[in-house]
Amino acid sequence: MPKHAVEEEHPELKHPSTKRAKKVDADTPMSNLIEALDSQESVDEVKNVIHWFRSKDLRIQDNKALHNASLLAKEKSKPLICVYVYSPAEFEWHGTSPARSDLIVETLRLMQKELKDLDIPFVFVNAEARKDIVPGIVDFIKSNNASHVFANFEYEVDELRRDIKVLEQLSNEVQFNLYHDQIIVEPGTITTGSGKPMKVFTPYHKTWLGIIKDDPSLLDTVPPPSKNVKSVDVKIASPDVPPVPKSKRFDSQDTRERIRALWPAGHSAGISRLHHFIHNKIEDYASTRSNPAKDSSSRLSAYFSSGTISVREALSALLTYNSNSADFSSSGASPGVASWVREICFRECYRQMMVVIPHNAMNLPQNLKFNFVQWEKDEEGWEKWKKGETGVPFIDAGMRQLNTEAYMHNRLRMNVSSYLYCNLLIDYRRGERYFAETLVDWDLCNNTQGWEPSYTVFNPVSQAEKNDPEGEYIRKWVPELRGVEGKAVFSPHDRLPEAEFEKLGYPRPHVDWRETKERCMQRFKTDMAGVEP
Numbered sequence: 001m002p003k004h005a006v007e008e009e010h011p012e013l014k015h016p017s018t019k020r021a022k023k024v025d026a027d028t029p030m031s032n033l034i035e036a037l038d039s040q041e042s043v044d045e046v047k048n049v050i051h052w053f054r055s056k057d058l059r060i061q062d063n064k065a066l067h068n069a070s071l072l073a074k075e076k077s078k079p080l081i082c083v084y085v086y087s088p089a090e091f092e093w094h095g096t097s098p099a100r101s102d103l104i105v106e107t108l109r110l111m112q113k114e115l116k117d118l119d120i121p122f123v124f125v126n127a128e129a130r131k132d133i134v135p136g137i138v139d140f141i142k143s144n145n146a147s148h149v150f151a152n153f154e155y156e157v158d159e160l161r162r163d164i165k166v167l168e169q170l171s172n173e174v175q176f177n178l179y180h181d182q183i184i185v186e187p188g189t190i191t192t193g194s195g196k197p198m199k200v201f202t203p204y205h206k207t208w209l210g211i212i213k214d215d216p217s218l219l220d221t222v223p224p225p226s227k228n229v230k231s232v233d234v235k236i237a238s239p240d241v242p243p244v245p246k247s248k249r250f251d252s253q254d255t256r257e258r259i260r261a262l263w264p265a266g267h268s269a270g271i272s273r274l275h276h277f278i279h280n281k282i283e284d285y286a287s288t289r290s291n292p293a294k295d296s297s298s299r300l301s302a303y304f305s306s307g308t309i310s311v312r313e314a315l316s317a318l319l320t321y322n323s324n325s326a327d328f329s330s331s332g333a334s335p336g337v338a339s340w341v342r343e344i345c346f347r348e349c350y351r352q353m354m355v356v357i358p359h360n361a362m363n364l365p366q367n368l369k370f371n372f373v374q375w376e377k378d379e380e381g382w383e384k385w386k387k388g389e390t391g392v393p394f395i396d397a398g399m400r401q402l403n404t405e406a407y408m409h410n411r412l413r414m415n416v417s418s419y420l421y422c423n424l425l426i427d428y429r430r431g432e433r434y435f436a437e438t439l440v441d442w443d444l445c446n447n448t449q450g451w452e453p454s455y456t457v458f459n460p461v462s463q464a465e466k467n468d469p470e471g472e473y474i475r476k477w478v479p480e481l482r483g484v485e486g487k488a489v490f491s492p493h494d495r496l497p498e499a500e501f502e503k504l505g506y507p508r509p510h511v512d513w514r515e516t517k518e519r520c521m522q523r524f525k526t527d528m529a530g531v532e533p
Protein backbone atom coordinates (compact mmCIF):
# COMPACT_ATOMS: atom_id res chain seq x y z
CA MET A 1 0.00 0.00 0.00
CA PRO A 2 1.53 3.35 -0.94
CA LYS A 3 2.49 5.41 2.06
CA HIS A 4 0.16 8.32 1.32
CA ALA A 5 -2.76 5.91 1.48
CA VAL A 6 -1.74 4.83 4.99
CA GLU A 7 -1.84 8.47 6.00
CA GLU A 8 -5.21 9.04 4.37
CA GLU A 9 -6.74 6.28 6.41
CA HIS A 10 -4.79 7.18 9.54
CA PRO A 11 -4.48 10.95 9.81
CA GLU A 12 -2.97 10.54 13.27
CA LEU A 13 0.12 9.11 11.55
CA LYS A 14 0.73 12.15 9.36
CA HIS A 15 4.28 13.40 9.23
CA PRO A 16 6.33 16.00 7.41
CA SER A 17 8.60 15.11 4.48
CA THR A 18 12.05 13.78 5.27
CA LYS A 19 13.53 16.96 3.79
CA ARG A 20 11.53 19.03 6.25
CA ALA A 21 12.60 16.67 9.04
CA LYS A 22 16.22 17.35 8.28
CA LYS A 23 15.61 21.08 8.49
CA VAL A 24 14.04 20.66 11.92
CA ASP A 25 17.07 18.62 13.00
CA ALA A 26 19.42 21.31 11.76
CA ASP A 27 17.74 24.04 13.79
CA THR A 28 16.21 22.28 16.76
CA PRO A 29 13.20 23.54 18.73
CA MET A 30 15.24 22.95 21.90
CA SER A 31 18.00 25.31 20.76
CA ASN A 32 15.38 27.86 19.69
CA LEU A 33 13.73 27.68 23.09
CA ILE A 34 17.03 28.03 24.96
CA GLU A 35 17.84 31.05 22.82
CA ALA A 36 14.47 32.61 23.58
CA LEU A 37 14.86 31.92 27.30
CA ASP A 38 18.34 33.40 27.34
CA SER A 39 17.21 36.55 25.60
CA GLN A 40 14.49 37.31 28.15
CA GLU A 41 14.93 40.44 30.15
CA SER A 42 14.91 39.75 33.84
CA VAL A 43 11.85 40.92 35.73
CA ASP A 44 12.89 42.39 39.06
CA GLU A 45 9.59 43.18 40.67
CA VAL A 46 8.01 40.02 42.04
CA LYS A 47 4.21 39.93 42.05
CA ASN A 48 2.37 36.63 42.01
CA VAL A 49 4.36 33.47 41.26
CA ILE A 50 2.97 30.61 39.14
CA HIS A 51 4.06 27.00 38.77
CA TRP A 52 2.67 25.38 35.63
CA PHE A 53 2.42 21.58 35.99
CA ARG A 54 2.61 19.47 32.85
CA SER A 55 1.64 15.80 32.51
CA LYS A 56 5.26 14.76 33.18
CA ASP A 57 5.95 16.35 36.57
CA LEU A 58 2.86 15.44 38.54
CA ARG A 59 4.23 15.61 42.07
CA ILE A 60 4.92 18.25 44.65
CA GLN A 61 7.92 16.37 46.10
CA ASP A 62 11.33 16.87 44.53
CA ASN A 63 9.93 19.03 41.75
CA LYS A 64 12.68 21.41 40.67
CA ALA A 65 10.58 24.15 39.10
CA LEU A 66 7.94 24.03 41.83
CA HIS A 67 10.63 24.19 44.49
CA ASN A 68 12.23 27.26 42.90
CA ALA A 69 8.84 28.90 42.45
CA SER A 70 8.17 28.35 46.13
CA LEU A 71 11.56 29.75 47.17
CA LEU A 72 10.91 32.96 45.24
CA ALA A 73 7.36 33.35 46.56
CA LYS A 74 8.55 32.79 50.12
CA GLU A 75 11.50 35.15 49.85
CA LYS A 76 9.30 37.96 48.52
CA SER A 77 6.27 37.07 50.67
CA LYS A 78 4.14 36.62 47.57
CA PRO A 79 1.57 33.91 46.88
CA LEU A 80 2.33 30.84 44.81
CA ILE A 81 -0.39 29.59 42.44
CA CYS A 82 -0.27 26.20 40.73
CA VAL A 83 -1.97 25.53 37.42
CA TYR A 84 -2.49 22.68 34.97
CA VAL A 85 -3.81 23.22 31.46
CA TYR A 86 -6.45 20.63 30.77
CA SER A 87 -6.95 19.98 27.08
CA PRO A 88 -9.11 17.01 26.03
CA ALA A 89 -7.82 17.57 22.49
CA GLU A 90 -4.26 17.08 23.72
CA PHE A 91 -5.17 13.67 25.14
CA GLU A 92 -6.73 12.83 21.75
CA TRP A 93 -3.76 14.12 19.78
CA HIS A 94 -1.28 11.95 21.60
CA GLY A 95 -3.64 8.98 21.64
CA THR A 96 -3.36 8.86 25.45
CA SER A 97 -4.84 5.65 26.85
CA PRO A 98 -7.75 5.49 29.32
CA ALA A 99 -5.33 4.04 31.90
CA ARG A 100 -2.89 6.93 31.60
CA SER A 101 -5.68 9.53 31.39
CA ASP A 102 -7.21 8.17 34.58
CA LEU A 103 -3.84 8.02 36.34
CA ILE A 104 -3.18 11.66 35.43
CA VAL A 105 -6.55 12.89 36.66
CA GLU A 106 -6.38 10.89 39.90
CA THR A 107 -2.86 12.18 40.53
CA LEU A 108 -4.03 15.76 39.98
CA ARG A 109 -6.77 15.17 42.54
CA LEU A 110 -4.28 13.92 45.14
CA MET A 111 -1.89 16.78 44.42
CA GLN A 112 -4.63 19.33 44.88
CA LYS A 113 -5.26 17.98 48.40
CA GLU A 114 -1.56 18.12 49.26
CA LEU A 115 -1.31 21.68 47.96
CA LYS A 116 -4.45 22.73 49.81
CA ASP A 117 -2.76 21.74 53.09
CA LEU A 118 -0.07 24.26 52.15
CA ASP A 119 -2.65 26.94 51.31
CA ILE A 120 -1.48 26.81 47.69
CA PRO A 121 -4.33 27.00 45.18
CA PHE A 122 -4.15 24.44 42.37
CA VAL A 123 -6.43 25.39 39.48
CA PHE A 124 -7.22 24.22 35.97
CA VAL A 125 -7.28 26.19 32.74
CA ASN A 126 -9.53 24.61 30.16
CA ALA A 127 -8.25 24.47 26.58
CA GLU A 128 -10.83 22.59 24.54
CA ALA A 129 -8.73 22.62 21.35
CA ARG A 130 -4.95 22.40 21.17
CA LYS A 131 -4.78 25.87 19.67
CA ASP A 132 -6.37 27.18 22.88
CA ILE A 133 -3.47 26.02 25.06
CA VAL A 134 -1.09 28.93 24.49
CA PRO A 135 -3.68 31.74 24.63
CA GLY A 136 -5.31 30.02 27.61
CA ILE A 137 -2.17 29.88 29.74
CA VAL A 138 -0.97 33.34 28.66
CA ASP A 139 -4.33 34.84 29.55
CA PHE A 140 -4.24 33.06 32.89
CA ILE A 141 -0.74 34.32 33.67
CA LYS A 142 -1.61 37.90 32.76
CA SER A 143 -5.01 37.93 34.47
CA ASN A 144 -3.46 36.70 37.69
CA ASN A 145 -0.90 39.44 37.83
CA ALA A 146 2.03 37.05 37.76
CA SER A 147 5.56 38.28 37.32
CA HIS A 148 7.30 34.90 37.35
CA VAL A 149 6.24 31.57 35.86
CA PHE A 150 8.03 28.31 36.57
CA ALA A 151 7.75 24.99 34.73
CA ASN A 152 9.82 21.94 33.85
CA PHE A 153 11.06 21.25 30.32
CA GLU A 154 9.20 18.81 28.11
CA TYR A 155 11.48 17.58 25.33
CA GLU A 156 9.10 16.84 22.45
CA VAL A 157 8.78 19.13 19.44
CA ASP A 158 5.21 20.34 19.97
CA GLU A 159 5.81 21.01 23.63
CA LEU A 160 9.04 22.92 22.98
CA ARG A 161 7.29 25.00 20.31
CA ARG A 162 4.41 25.67 22.68
CA ASP A 163 6.86 27.07 25.24
CA ILE A 164 8.48 29.28 22.60
CA LYS A 165 5.06 30.74 21.74
CA VAL A 166 4.24 31.31 25.40
CA LEU A 167 7.51 33.15 25.82
CA GLU A 168 6.81 35.32 22.78
CA GLN A 169 3.35 36.20 24.02
CA LEU A 170 4.56 37.06 27.50
CA SER A 171 6.72 39.60 25.72
CA ASN A 172 9.18 40.27 28.52
CA GLU A 173 6.50 41.33 30.99
CA VAL A 174 6.72 38.04 32.83
CA GLN A 175 9.80 35.94 33.46
CA PHE A 176 9.49 32.32 32.31
CA ASN A 177 11.86 29.86 34.04
CA LEU A 178 12.23 26.30 32.82
CA TYR A 179 14.08 23.49 34.66
CA HIS A 180 15.48 20.10 33.66
CA ASP A 181 13.54 17.91 36.03
CA GLN A 182 12.80 14.71 34.12
CA ILE A 183 16.40 13.57 34.06
CA ILE A 184 19.66 13.56 36.02
CA VAL A 185 21.96 14.73 33.22
CA GLU A 186 20.72 17.53 30.98
CA PRO A 187 19.88 16.22 27.50
CA GLY A 188 22.28 17.28 24.78
CA THR A 189 25.20 17.77 27.15
CA ILE A 190 26.87 14.37 26.82
CA THR A 191 29.08 14.79 23.80
CA THR A 192 31.61 12.91 21.71
CA GLY A 193 35.26 13.84 21.46
CA SER A 194 34.38 16.21 18.62
CA GLY A 195 31.81 18.01 20.76
CA LYS A 196 28.70 16.59 19.04
CA PRO A 197 25.90 15.14 21.18
CA MET A 198 26.50 11.43 21.79
CA LYS A 199 23.97 9.24 20.00
CA VAL A 200 25.34 5.77 20.77
CA PHE A 201 24.16 4.16 23.97
CA THR A 202 27.30 2.33 25.22
CA PRO A 203 29.61 5.36 25.35
CA TYR A 204 26.70 7.52 26.55
CA HIS A 205 26.15 5.10 29.44
CA LYS A 206 29.82 5.08 30.38
CA THR A 207 30.02 8.88 30.42
CA TRP A 208 26.70 9.22 32.25
CA LEU A 209 27.84 6.83 35.01
CA GLY A 210 31.08 8.81 35.36
CA ILE A 211 29.24 12.13 35.67
CA ILE A 212 27.07 10.82 38.49
CA LYS A 213 29.95 9.14 40.27
CA ASP A 214 31.96 12.37 40.17
CA ASP A 215 29.06 14.53 41.28
CA PRO A 216 26.59 12.63 43.48
CA SER A 217 24.91 15.96 44.32
CA LEU A 218 23.11 15.53 40.98
CA LEU A 219 20.96 13.04 42.85
CA ASP A 220 20.02 15.45 45.63
CA THR A 221 16.31 15.95 45.96
CA VAL A 222 14.52 19.19 46.82
CA PRO A 223 11.77 19.62 49.42
CA PRO A 224 8.09 20.23 48.64
CA PRO A 225 6.91 23.86 48.49
CA SER A 226 6.47 25.85 51.69
CA LYS A 227 3.12 26.97 52.97
CA ASN A 228 1.78 30.03 51.17
CA VAL A 229 2.30 33.15 53.23
CA LYS A 230 -0.46 35.08 51.52
CA SER A 231 -3.82 34.03 50.18
CA VAL A 232 -4.81 34.92 46.65
CA ASP A 233 -8.01 35.16 44.68
CA VAL A 234 -7.34 33.17 41.53
CA LYS A 235 -9.02 34.34 38.34
CA ILE A 236 -10.20 32.68 35.09
CA ALA A 237 -9.49 29.10 36.07
CA SER A 238 -11.50 26.40 37.75
CA PRO A 239 -10.68 24.86 41.13
CA ASP A 240 -12.44 21.67 40.02
CA VAL A 241 -10.20 18.80 38.98
CA PRO A 242 -11.21 18.05 35.37
CA PRO A 243 -12.86 14.78 34.45
CA VAL A 244 -11.18 12.19 32.26
CA PRO A 245 -12.10 13.19 28.68
CA LYS A 246 -15.19 11.28 27.51
CA SER A 247 -13.42 9.37 24.76
CA LYS A 248 -10.79 8.25 27.26
CA ARG A 249 -13.00 6.69 29.89
CA PHE A 250 -12.73 3.02 30.79
CA ASP A 251 -15.18 0.71 29.06
CA SER A 252 -16.52 -0.55 32.42
CA GLN A 253 -16.32 -0.16 36.16
CA ASP A 254 -14.54 -3.53 36.33
CA THR A 255 -11.78 -2.34 34.02
CA ARG A 256 -11.39 0.83 36.04
CA GLU A 257 -11.03 -1.08 39.30
CA ARG A 258 -8.62 -3.59 37.82
CA ILE A 259 -6.37 -0.91 36.33
CA ARG A 260 -6.47 1.29 39.42
CA ALA A 261 -5.48 -1.68 41.60
CA LEU A 262 -2.50 -2.34 39.34
CA TRP A 263 -1.45 1.31 39.08
CA PRO A 264 -2.57 3.19 42.17
CA ALA A 265 -2.22 6.93 41.68
CA GLY A 266 -0.01 9.28 43.61
CA HIS A 267 3.45 9.89 44.93
CA SER A 268 3.25 7.70 48.01
CA ALA A 269 2.04 4.72 45.93
CA GLY A 270 5.04 5.24 43.61
CA ILE A 271 7.50 5.61 46.46
CA SER A 272 6.33 2.49 48.26
CA ARG A 273 6.63 0.56 44.98
CA LEU A 274 10.17 1.91 44.60
CA HIS A 275 11.19 0.85 48.10
CA HIS A 276 9.60 -2.56 47.73
CA PHE A 277 11.54 -3.05 44.50
CA ILE A 278 14.87 -1.94 45.96
CA HIS A 279 14.58 -3.98 49.13
CA ASN A 280 12.99 -7.12 47.72
CA LYS A 281 13.63 -7.46 44.02
CA ILE A 282 16.55 -5.50 42.68
CA GLU A 283 19.22 -8.10 43.46
CA ASP A 284 17.54 -10.61 41.13
CA TYR A 285 16.87 -8.03 38.43
CA ALA A 286 19.93 -8.73 36.25
CA SER A 287 19.36 -12.45 36.13
CA THR A 288 15.58 -12.46 35.78
CA ARG A 289 14.60 -9.24 34.02
CA SER A 290 14.16 -10.87 30.64
CA ASN A 291 11.89 -13.60 31.95
CA PRO A 292 8.36 -12.19 31.75
CA ALA A 293 6.92 -14.91 33.99
CA LYS A 294 9.09 -13.70 36.86
CA ASP A 295 7.70 -10.18 36.51
CA SER A 296 10.82 -9.01 38.29
CA SER A 297 11.12 -5.48 36.95
CA SER A 298 10.07 -2.46 39.02
CA ARG A 299 6.81 -1.60 37.22
CA LEU A 300 7.66 2.01 37.92
CA SER A 301 7.38 3.24 34.33
CA ALA A 302 3.88 4.71 34.80
CA TYR A 303 5.22 6.74 37.73
CA PHE A 304 8.29 7.95 35.88
CA SER A 305 6.40 8.85 32.72
CA SER A 306 3.83 10.98 34.59
CA GLY A 307 6.52 12.30 36.92
CA THR A 308 4.61 11.00 39.92
CA ILE A 309 8.00 10.07 41.32
CA SER A 310 11.30 11.51 40.11
CA VAL A 311 14.36 9.71 38.82
CA ARG A 312 16.37 11.61 41.44
CA GLU A 313 14.20 10.13 44.18
CA ALA A 314 14.80 6.67 42.74
CA LEU A 315 18.56 7.05 42.38
CA SER A 316 19.05 8.79 45.72
CA ALA A 317 17.23 5.88 47.42
CA LEU A 318 19.50 3.57 45.48
CA LEU A 319 22.56 5.54 46.55
CA THR A 320 21.70 4.87 50.20
CA TYR A 321 21.13 1.22 49.38
CA ASN A 322 24.46 1.11 47.51
CA SER A 323 26.38 1.95 50.73
CA ASN A 324 26.21 5.68 49.92
CA SER A 325 28.15 5.20 46.73
CA ALA A 326 27.08 6.86 43.47
CA ASP A 327 29.18 4.40 41.51
CA PHE A 328 26.46 2.45 39.72
CA SER A 329 28.81 0.76 37.27
CA SER A 330 29.23 -3.00 37.33
CA SER A 331 32.37 -2.59 39.44
CA GLY A 332 30.73 -0.25 41.96
CA ALA A 333 27.34 -1.89 42.43
CA SER A 334 25.77 -5.33 42.47
CA PRO A 335 24.71 -6.78 39.08
CA GLY A 336 21.06 -6.07 39.91
CA VAL A 337 21.66 -2.44 40.81
CA ALA A 338 23.98 -1.79 37.87
CA SER A 339 21.60 -3.39 35.45
CA TRP A 340 18.55 -1.43 36.69
CA VAL A 341 20.41 1.88 36.61
CA ARG A 342 21.40 1.03 33.02
CA GLU A 343 17.71 1.06 32.12
CA ILE A 344 17.27 4.44 33.79
CA CYS A 345 20.18 5.58 31.66
CA PHE A 346 18.40 4.32 28.52
CA ARG A 347 15.51 6.56 29.47
CA GLU A 348 17.89 9.52 29.75
CA CYS A 349 19.71 8.67 26.52
CA TYR A 350 16.36 8.62 24.70
CA ARG A 351 15.65 12.13 26.00
CA GLN A 352 19.01 13.30 24.69
CA MET A 353 18.23 11.69 21.31
CA MET A 354 14.83 13.37 21.21
CA VAL A 355 16.36 16.76 21.77
CA VAL A 356 19.06 16.33 19.15
CA ILE A 357 16.97 14.38 16.58
CA PRO A 358 13.64 16.12 17.07
CA HIS A 359 12.04 14.74 13.92
CA ASN A 360 11.67 11.53 15.89
CA ALA A 361 8.71 13.11 17.70
CA MET A 362 7.01 13.80 14.35
CA ASN A 363 5.93 10.30 13.31
CA LEU A 364 9.20 9.76 11.50
CA PRO A 365 11.85 7.12 12.17
CA GLN A 366 15.26 8.16 13.42
CA ASN A 367 16.73 6.42 10.40
CA LEU A 368 14.76 8.33 7.77
CA LYS A 369 15.37 5.66 5.15
CA PHE A 370 12.71 3.53 6.84
CA ASN A 371 10.18 6.15 5.81
CA PHE A 372 10.50 4.85 2.25
CA VAL A 373 9.38 1.31 3.04
CA GLN A 374 6.09 0.35 1.39
CA TRP A 375 4.08 -1.25 4.15
CA GLU A 376 1.37 -3.88 3.71
CA LYS A 377 -2.31 -3.32 4.23
CA ASP A 378 -3.13 -6.46 6.17
CA GLU A 379 -6.20 -5.52 8.15
CA GLU A 380 -6.85 -9.09 9.22
CA GLY A 381 -3.29 -9.37 10.55
CA TRP A 382 -3.64 -6.00 12.28
CA GLU A 383 -6.83 -7.05 14.08
CA LYS A 384 -5.28 -10.36 15.10
CA TRP A 385 -2.16 -8.63 16.38
CA LYS A 386 -4.18 -6.18 18.47
CA LYS A 387 -6.34 -8.91 20.00
CA GLY A 388 -3.52 -11.37 20.58
CA GLU A 389 -4.82 -13.90 18.05
CA THR A 390 -1.93 -14.19 15.61
CA GLY A 391 -1.45 -17.88 16.37
CA VAL A 392 2.04 -17.21 17.74
CA PRO A 393 1.81 -17.84 21.49
CA PHE A 394 4.55 -15.47 22.73
CA ILE A 395 3.14 -12.59 20.64
CA ASP A 396 -0.43 -13.30 21.67
CA ALA A 397 0.50 -13.54 25.35
CA GLY A 398 2.20 -10.12 25.18
CA MET A 399 -0.73 -8.43 23.45
CA ARG A 400 -3.21 -9.95 25.88
CA GLN A 401 -1.15 -8.73 28.81
CA LEU A 402 -1.18 -5.25 27.25
CA ASN A 403 -4.94 -5.29 26.71
CA THR A 404 -5.59 -6.50 30.26
CA GLU A 405 -3.00 -4.62 32.32
CA ALA A 406 -2.32 -1.52 30.17
CA TYR A 407 1.30 -2.68 30.51
CA MET A 408 3.56 -5.14 28.76
CA HIS A 409 6.86 -6.68 29.82
CA ASN A 410 9.84 -5.17 27.98
CA ARG A 411 10.86 -8.46 26.34
CA LEU A 412 7.39 -8.73 24.85
CA ARG A 413 7.39 -5.11 23.67
CA MET A 414 10.50 -5.96 21.67
CA ASN A 415 8.92 -9.07 20.21
CA VAL A 416 5.46 -7.81 19.34
CA SER A 417 6.85 -4.68 17.67
CA SER A 418 9.25 -6.69 15.54
CA TYR A 419 6.46 -9.10 14.62
CA LEU A 420 4.17 -6.26 13.51
CA TYR A 421 6.50 -4.37 11.24
CA CYS A 422 8.76 -7.22 10.10
CA ASN A 423 6.52 -10.28 9.82
CA LEU A 424 3.21 -8.56 9.11
CA LEU A 425 5.01 -5.68 7.37
CA ILE A 426 2.46 -3.27 8.84
CA ASP A 427 3.58 0.33 9.26
CA TYR A 428 5.36 0.42 12.62
CA ARG A 429 3.67 3.75 13.37
CA ARG A 430 0.33 2.01 13.73
CA GLY A 431 1.78 -0.20 16.45
CA GLU A 432 3.45 2.72 18.12
CA ARG A 433 0.12 4.53 18.20
CA TYR A 434 -1.69 1.44 19.54
CA PHE A 435 0.82 1.32 22.39
CA ALA A 436 0.11 4.99 23.18
CA GLU A 437 -3.62 4.27 23.14
CA THR A 438 -3.26 1.34 25.50
CA LEU A 439 -0.23 1.71 27.80
CA VAL A 440 -0.49 3.25 31.25
CA ASP A 441 3.19 4.23 31.01
CA TRP A 442 3.17 5.79 27.55
CA ASP A 443 6.14 8.07 27.12
CA LEU A 444 6.80 9.56 23.71
CA CYS A 445 10.59 9.37 23.98
CA ASN A 446 10.68 5.76 25.15
CA ASN A 447 7.89 4.58 22.90
CA THR A 448 9.07 6.06 19.61
CA GLN A 449 12.60 4.90 20.23
CA GLY A 450 11.39 1.47 21.32
CA TRP A 451 9.52 1.30 18.01
CA GLU A 452 12.43 2.53 15.89
CA PRO A 453 12.47 0.09 12.96
CA SER A 454 15.56 -2.03 12.44
CA TYR A 455 16.72 -5.04 10.46
CA THR A 456 16.56 -7.33 13.50
CA VAL A 457 13.70 -9.77 13.12
CA PHE A 458 12.96 -11.48 16.42
CA ASN A 459 12.03 -15.15 16.27
CA PRO A 460 9.12 -15.36 18.73
CA VAL A 461 9.48 -19.10 19.18
CA SER A 462 13.15 -19.11 20.13
CA GLN A 463 12.62 -15.91 22.12
CA ALA A 464 9.92 -17.67 24.12
CA GLU A 465 12.03 -20.79 24.61
CA LYS A 466 14.88 -18.69 25.92
CA ASN A 467 13.02 -16.17 28.06
CA ASP A 468 9.94 -18.10 29.14
CA PRO A 469 11.56 -21.54 29.31
CA GLU A 470 8.72 -23.18 31.25
CA GLY A 471 6.05 -21.53 29.10
CA GLU A 472 4.52 -20.07 32.28
CA TYR A 473 3.97 -16.60 30.84
CA ILE A 474 2.32 -18.03 27.73
CA ARG A 475 0.04 -20.28 29.77
CA LYS A 476 -0.92 -17.40 32.04
CA TRP A 477 -2.05 -15.14 29.21
CA VAL A 478 -3.24 -17.66 26.63
CA PRO A 479 -5.68 -19.92 28.47
CA GLU A 480 -6.31 -22.03 25.32
CA LEU A 481 -2.76 -23.34 25.79
CA ARG A 482 -2.85 -24.05 29.52
CA GLY A 483 -3.14 -27.78 29.02
CA VAL A 484 -0.40 -28.02 26.38
CA GLU A 485 2.64 -29.76 27.80
CA GLY A 486 6.33 -29.32 27.11
CA LYS A 487 7.79 -27.37 24.23
CA ALA A 488 4.65 -27.65 22.12
CA VAL A 489 3.35 -24.62 23.98
CA PHE A 490 5.82 -22.40 22.10
CA SER A 491 4.54 -23.38 18.66
CA PRO A 492 1.47 -25.62 19.03
CA HIS A 493 0.49 -25.55 15.37
CA ASP A 494 3.83 -27.02 14.29
CA ARG A 495 4.50 -29.23 17.27
CA LEU A 496 1.19 -30.95 17.94
CA PRO A 497 -0.61 -33.50 15.77
CA GLU A 498 -3.23 -31.68 13.73
CA ALA A 499 -6.23 -33.21 15.50
CA GLU A 500 -4.83 -32.24 18.88
CA PHE A 501 -4.15 -28.69 17.71
CA GLU A 502 -7.69 -28.35 16.38
CA LYS A 503 -9.12 -29.22 19.80
CA LEU A 504 -7.38 -26.26 21.45
CA GLY A 505 -9.53 -23.60 19.83
CA TYR A 506 -6.34 -21.59 19.29
CA PRO A 507 -5.76 -19.85 15.93
CA ARG A 508 -3.33 -21.07 13.29
CA PRO A 509 -0.40 -18.74 12.63
CA HIS A 510 -1.58 -15.85 10.49
CA VAL A 511 1.69 -15.86 8.55
CA ASP A 512 4.67 -18.15 8.17
CA TRP A 513 7.54 -16.67 10.19
CA ARG A 514 10.37 -17.75 7.91
CA GLU A 515 8.70 -16.66 4.68
CA THR A 516 7.71 -13.30 6.10
CA LYS A 517 11.19 -12.72 7.47
CA GLU A 518 12.54 -13.19 3.93
CA ARG A 519 9.84 -10.91 2.51
CA CYS A 520 10.72 -8.24 5.05
CA MET A 521 14.46 -8.38 4.38
CA GLN A 522 13.80 -8.15 0.66
CA ARG A 523 11.34 -5.27 1.06
CA PHE A 524 13.62 -3.24 3.31
CA LYS A 525 16.53 -3.79 0.99
CA THR A 526 14.66 -2.87 -2.19
CA ASP A 527 12.71 0.09 -0.82
CA MET A 528 15.64 1.69 0.93
CA ALA A 529 18.20 1.09 -1.81
CA GLY A 530 19.57 4.37 -3.06
CA VAL A 531 17.00 6.58 -1.31
CA GLU A 532 18.17 9.95 -0.18
CA PRO A 533 15.94 11.27 2.58
Ligand SMILES: Cc1cc2nc3c(=O)[nH]c(=O)nc-3n(C[C@H](O)[C@H](O)[C@H](O)COP(=O)(O)OP(=O)(O)OC[C@H]3O[C@@H](n4cnc5c(N)ncnc54)[C@H](O)[C@@H]3O)c2cc1C
Binds near residue numbers: 410411446450451
Ligand atom coordinates in the same frame (compact mmCIF):
# COMPACT_ATOMS: atom_id res chain seq x y z
C1 LIG B 1 8.42 -1.12 21.46
C2 LIG B 1 8.69 -0.55 22.83
C3 LIG B 1 7.86 0.44 23.33
C4 LIG B 1 8.10 0.99 24.61
N1 LIG B 1 7.26 1.97 25.08
C5 LIG B 1 7.50 2.54 26.29
C6 LIG B 1 6.68 3.59 26.78
O1 LIG B 1 5.74 4.06 26.12
N2 LIG B 1 6.95 4.07 28.03
C7 LIG B 1 8.00 3.62 28.79
O2 LIG B 1 8.21 4.11 29.90
N3 LIG B 1 8.80 2.65 28.32
C8 LIG B 1 8.58 2.08 27.11
N4 LIG B 1 9.41 1.08 26.65
C9 LIG B 1 10.57 0.69 27.47
C10 LIG B 1 10.33 -0.46 28.47
O3 LIG B 1 9.71 -1.54 27.85
C11 LIG B 1 9.52 -0.03 29.69
O4 LIG B 1 10.04 1.16 30.23
C12 LIG B 1 9.56 -1.09 30.80
O5 LIG B 1 9.07 -2.31 30.29
C13 LIG B 1 8.71 -0.64 31.96
O6 LIG B 1 8.70 -1.61 32.98
P1 LIG B 1 9.41 -1.33 34.37
O7 LIG B 1 8.99 -0.01 34.90
O8 LIG B 1 9.15 -2.51 35.23
O9 LIG B 1 10.92 -1.25 33.93
P2 LIG B 1 12.28 -1.55 34.73
O10 LIG B 1 12.91 -2.69 34.02
O11 LIG B 1 12.08 -1.67 36.16
O12 LIG B 1 13.16 -0.27 34.37
C14 LIG B 1 13.15 0.90 35.20
C15 LIG B 1 12.79 2.11 34.38
O13 LIG B 1 13.76 2.34 33.37
C16 LIG B 1 13.12 2.83 32.19
N5 LIG B 1 13.31 1.83 31.13
C17 LIG B 1 13.32 0.49 31.25
N6 LIG B 1 13.55 -0.09 30.05
C18 LIG B 1 13.68 0.92 29.17
C19 LIG B 1 13.93 0.97 27.77
N7 LIG B 1 14.10 -0.12 27.03
N8 LIG B 1 13.98 2.19 27.18
C20 LIG B 1 13.83 3.33 27.90
N9 LIG B 1 13.59 3.34 29.23
C21 LIG B 1 13.52 2.14 29.85
C22 LIG B 1 11.64 2.97 32.51
O14 LIG B 1 11.39 4.30 32.93
C23 LIG B 1 11.46 1.97 33.64
O15 LIG B 1 10.37 2.27 34.49
C24 LIG B 1 9.20 0.52 25.38
C25 LIG B 1 10.02 -0.48 24.86
C26 LIG B 1 9.77 -1.00 23.60
C27 LIG B 1 10.68 -2.09 23.07
